[in-house]
Amino acid sequence: xxxxxxxxxxxxxxxxxxxxxxxxxxxxxxxxxxxxxxxxxxxxxxxxxxxxxxxxxxxxxxxxxxxxxxxxxxxxxxxxxxxxxxxxxxxxxxxxxxxxxxxxxxxxxxxxxxxxxxxxxxxxxxxxxxxxxxxxxxxxxxxxxxxxxxxxxxxxxxxxxxxxxxxxxxxxxxxxxxxxxxxxxxxxxxxxxxxxxxxxxxxxxxxxxxxxxxxxxxxxxxxxxxxxxxxxxxxxxxxxxxxxxxxxxxxxxxxxxxxxxxxxxxxxxxxxxxxxxxxxxxxxxxxxxxxxxxxxxx
Amino acid sequence: xxxxxxxxxxxxxxxxxxxxxxxxxxxxxxxxxxxxxxxxxxxxxxxxxxxxxxxxxxxxxxxxxxxxxxxxxxxxxxxxxxxxxxxxxxxxxxxxxxxxxxxxxxxxxxxxxxxxxxxxxxxxxxxxxxxxxxxxxxxxxxxxxxxxxxxxxxxxxxxxxxxxxxxxxxxxxxxxxxxxxxxxxxxxxxxxxxxxxxxxxxxxxxxxxxxxx
Numbered sequence: 133x134x135x136x137x138x139x140x141x142x143x144x145x146x147x148x149x150x151x152x153x154x155x156x157x158x159x160x161x162x163x164x165x166x167x168x169x170x171x172x173x174x175x176x177x178x179x180x181x182x183x184x185x186x187x188x189x190x191x192x193x194x195x196x197x198x199x200x201x202x203x204x205x206x207x208x209x210x211x212x213x214x215x216x217x218x219x220x221x222x223x224x225x226x227x228x229x230x231x232x233x234x235x236x237x238x239x240x241x242x243x244x245x246x247x248x249x250x251x252x253x254x255x256x257x258x259x260x261x262x263x264x265x266x267x268x269x270x271x272x273x274x275x276x277x278x279x280x281x282x283x284x285x286x287x288x289x290x291x292x293x294x295x296x297x298x299x300x301x302x303x304x305x306x307x308x309x310x311x312x313x314x315x316x317x318x319x320x321x322x323x324x325x326x327x328x329x330x331x332x333x334x335x336x337x338x339x340x341x342x343x344x345x346x347x348x349x350x351x352x353x354x355x356x357x358x359x360x361x362x363x364x365x366x367x368x369x370x371x372x373x374x375x376x377x378x379x380x381x382x383x384x385x386x387x388x389x390x391x392x393x394x395x396x397x398x399x400x401x402x403x404x405x406x407x408x409x410x411x412x413x414x415x416x417x418x419x420x421x422x423x424x425x426x427x428x429x430x
Numbered sequence: 431x432x433x434x435x436x437x438x439x440x441x442x443x444x445x446x447x448x449x450x451x452x453x454x455x456x457x458x459x460x461x462x463x464x465x466x467x468x469x470x471x472x473x474x475x476x477x478x479x480x481x482x483x484x485x486x487x488x489x490x491x492x493x494x495x496x497x498x499x500x501x502x503x504x505x506x507x508x509x510x511x512x513x514x515x516x517x518x519x520x521x522x523x524x525x526x527x528x529x530x531x532x533x534x535x536x537x538x539x540x541x542x543x544x545x546x547x548x549x550x551x552x553x554x555x556x557x558x559x560x561x562x563x564x565x566x567x568x569x570x571x572x573x574x575x576x577x578x579x580x581x582x583x584x585x586x587x588x589x590x591x592x593x594x595x596x597x598x599x600x601x602x603x604x605x606x607x608x609x610x611x612x613x614x615x616x617x618x619x620x621x622x623x624x625x626x627x628x629x630x631x632x633x634x635x636x637x638x639x640x641x642x643x
Contacts, residue, residue, distance in 0.1 A: 153532030155484045165483040172487035192477045198469045233475045353474070383490040384574065412471040 157181050161188040166237050167378035171388035174427040186392050186425050189235070189376055196412035198229040199370065199398050200405075202333070202357075210332035215267075215325055223266045224360040224401055225333065226255070230372065231353040231412060238387075239377030244356055246370050246398075253363035258335040260319045262359040263326035272314045272322045278307035333357045364402055371395045372415065382429075389428045396420035486533055492565065492575065492640050493538075495528030499606070499636030501613055505548050508627040520548040520630060524556065528579075528638055530564060538564050540581040540604070551592050552619070556600065558585030570608060577608040579638055587619065596621035602630070610635060 157176070160169040166189060173185045202225040207216040219225070230242050246255040256262045264271040285305050292300050320327040338354040360368075373393040382388055396418035399407055407413070501522035507514055524544035531537050541559035546552075560583040567578030585600040598619035605612055611634035619626045 163480040382488045
């Protein structure tokens, strides 16, 4: 019995010694040491402490969201009446804005996705593929190219070098056909209407809203454009996955990341005027599901 | 009909505004675009750290390690009530567990337990531990920390010696460098009325690796 007590005491002392040198998570959060807290969130066990770090990051981020359908007048003003009526007959163009505070971390990424409540309607970021749907233009397929970068050609080259060039007249370097994605110039040539829309609506742009300058804290305002199927009755869900990064002074050049994914209901397109109006809404104010958390260090 | 899609945007970073995975015709055009004009929103707040941040969890997770060592050597009899040779071959097979007191700290503890054999019919279970100086000395390009470990260990031993149940104690000084090491130890064993005092000189082969990075 006495031996067991001794073993227990020794274990307690050992654990206490191990924990004594580590900073307290509550202190890290209270003092906004988020780089350290993000790495701690990955390393520590215990969902409660992790959730505490995540909630603090979310609270200090103060993420605002705004969703609005780009009105016909605005589309006409940007691309002209003919293209505007053609596009708006097929799809809705939607502007989504995300804003956060600046945090003392090394990166804050946002991943926006939108899902319809059923499979009857979909939404996707503005791009060549989606604008092909909007304009009715044919999206160019992959282009054929001939590549001579093959292992066999490398070995043939070695042979030429090894024979001091004597085998060159008898060596037949053969090309290999590869398929590559079309260039931007090809897209623009074959999809002029989509190109005009992309020029008028920059698909994604970010600004520091007057906070640029010290190059340290992360957090900005980003505006992205989506193409929505015209479906007035579909209720949409917006998923915002925010990734908080800490890389400064992290050992071995690694980066600690925390991803916090929030799903919020934004309703049908006709409700956005009421839900959002001219003001951005706090993410937490919108009806949503519990956030999903992820932690990495790599 | 559209297919569902997603859009990744880099809201910010130390390198300034940039985009990632944005399916756009010309990223340069986006980078050069003017700032967004959006709906009204309270001005963003700059969250600043209170005081200097500790750098603990950003360090390597080197507080726990594991390994093993196989020791080959000689047990020199200092005094014994048994008739036995002055020097006997001895073998240890000892899994090890390494605990650092803090990340980045060289101070910690080493624990080990396993089997020890000495010619003449001595079979012992060995369990022990003690303070250790960890990951110091030359790196040999094997990692960011040193390749040497030194430890002062106390052990309890129990088993059989010359056919009798034996108990005793062992004190060892270890010095390991990468895969090889040396141990100098003293062992006292009692088996019935028999007593043995031994000096152990061992050459070790083994590894000690971190658990988790």
